[in-house]
Amino acid sequence: MKLEIPASCRTEPMKVLLTGAAGFLGSHLAEALVGMGHDVTGVDSLITGARENLRSLENNPHFRLIEHDLAAGLPAEVAAGQYQRIWHLASPASPVGYVKHQVITLKVNAMATIALLELAQRCKARMFIASTSECYGDPLEHPQRETYWGHVNPVGMRSMYDEAKRFMEAATMAYHRERGVDTRIVRIFNTYGPRLAIDDGRVVVAFIKQSLKGEPLTVQGDGSQTRSLCYVEDEIRGFIMLMELQPYHLPVNIGNPDEVTVLQLAEEIRELVGSKSEIIRMPLPPDDPRQRCPDITLAKNLLQWTPVVNRREGLKRTIEYYRKKIQA
Ligand code: UDP
Numbered sequence: 001m002k003l004e005i006p007a008s009c010r011t012e013p014m015k016v017l018l019t020g021a022a023g024f025l026g027s028h029l030a031e032a033l034v035g036m037g038h039d040v041t042g043v044d045s046l047i048t049g050a051r052e053n054l055r056s057l058e059n060n061p062h063f064r065l066i067e068h069d070l071a072a073g074l075p076a077e078v079a080a081g082q083y084q085r086i087w088h089l090a091s092p093a094s095p096v097g098y099v100k101h102q103v104i105t106l107k108v109n110a111m112a113t114i115a116l117l118e119l120a121q122r123c124k125a126r127m128f129i130a131s132t133s134e135c136y137g138d139p140l141e142h143p144q145r146e147t148y149w150g151h152v153n154p155v156g157m158r159s160m161y162d163e164a165k166r167f168m169e170a171a172t173m174a175y176h177r178e179r180g181v182d183t184r185i186v187r188i189f190n191t192y193g194p195r196l197a198i199d200d201g202r203v204v205v206a207f208i209k210q211s212l213k214g215e216p217l218t219v220q221g222d223g224s225q226t227r228s229l230c231y232v233e234d235e236i237r238g239f240i241m242l243m244e245l246q247p248y249h250l251p252v253n254i255g256n257p258d259e260v261t262v263l264q265l266a267e268e269i270r271e272l273v274g275s276k277s278e279i280i281r282m283p284l285p286p287d288d289p290r291q292r293c294p295d296i297t298l299a300k301n302l303l304q305w306t307p308v309v310n311r312r313e314g315l316k317r318t319i320e321y322y323r324k325k326i327q328a
Pocket of ligand 1: 095190204206207218219220221225227262285289
């Protein structure tokens with residue numbers, strides 16, 4: 001992946017801690033940070049991430065991975081470490097992943113966030129937390145602005161993720177306001193691209209895999225629910241710009257407002273793959289948001305960030321990656 005990072009984000013080489021480094025977003029971010037000259041320590045439990053996502057950094061002296069479950073606390077050497085930047089991306093992030101790992105999801109977003117904020121305070125590090133559009137729940141405001149408080153079921157089948165992420169935001173604001181920690185909060189909307197786990201049920205990869213294998217495409221519900229899809233390169237560039245460009249501490253949406261229904265997405269992916277798969281209907285999972293689309297006015301004004309990879313182009317690149325992976 002070739003990321004165009006604005007020159008204004010360049011700094012002296014720094015010591016960086018990155019949790020969730022072996023995940024989809026974490027691994028792309030790790031490559032970008034090492035590419036910018038930083039020295040990166042990654043932490044990942046590998047429950048939903050994979051070592052192979054980090055293959056390009058395997059023998060790189062500026063990257064190391066500590067295999068560790070943050071739900072059990074920080075690794076001793078991390079707790080004693082000295083960092084200038086801390087990125088907290090560790091968490092199961094798909095509906096399949098967080099329902100399978102409910103307690104870990106709660107702990108890694110709540111307790112590990114507190115532990116990392118304490119570490120950031122001690123190190124005087126700048127800390128970035130990966131929050132989510134799930135904070136808006138099944139939104140009654142559309143598109144979603146950062147000022148919208150959300151419509152979340154606190155005991156539903158997404159609550160272990162949604163409420164943990166909302167707690168994470170609250171904790172981050174408290175450490176910023178009371179203890180002066182220099183924090184950044186991103187709300188990530190649906191992001192896709194190479195390295196999304198192939199079997200965790202997320203819609204883009206599910207449809208690509210099904211199309212490539214000639215299996216039926218499983219549209220849940222009537223397929224009229226919407227998502228807005230951001231290509232991973234755009235998302236990672238947004239993260240780095242948010243971290244480096246402005247001392248802004250409230251949440252910022254980073255996502256692509258290009259909204260599509262799930263049915264339209266199934267048809268598009270099938271066509272781009274050149275597949276003859278049929279489209280079948282499956283039950284809609286509980287608490288599935290009806291619509292989701294970021295208002296990115298804030299990111300545009302604050303950071304001059306805007307996504308540049310359109311859906312067709314991003315899907316083509318993603319399909320090529322999975323075509324090779326499935327053939328291998
Ligand atoms: N979805 C679908 N078929 C699938 C997987 C997902 O129709 O095989 C739908 C799902 O019901 C939801 C949307 O696609 O409305 C996005 O689901 P995903 O799991 O990717 O993430 P979410 O945005 O819900 O967290």
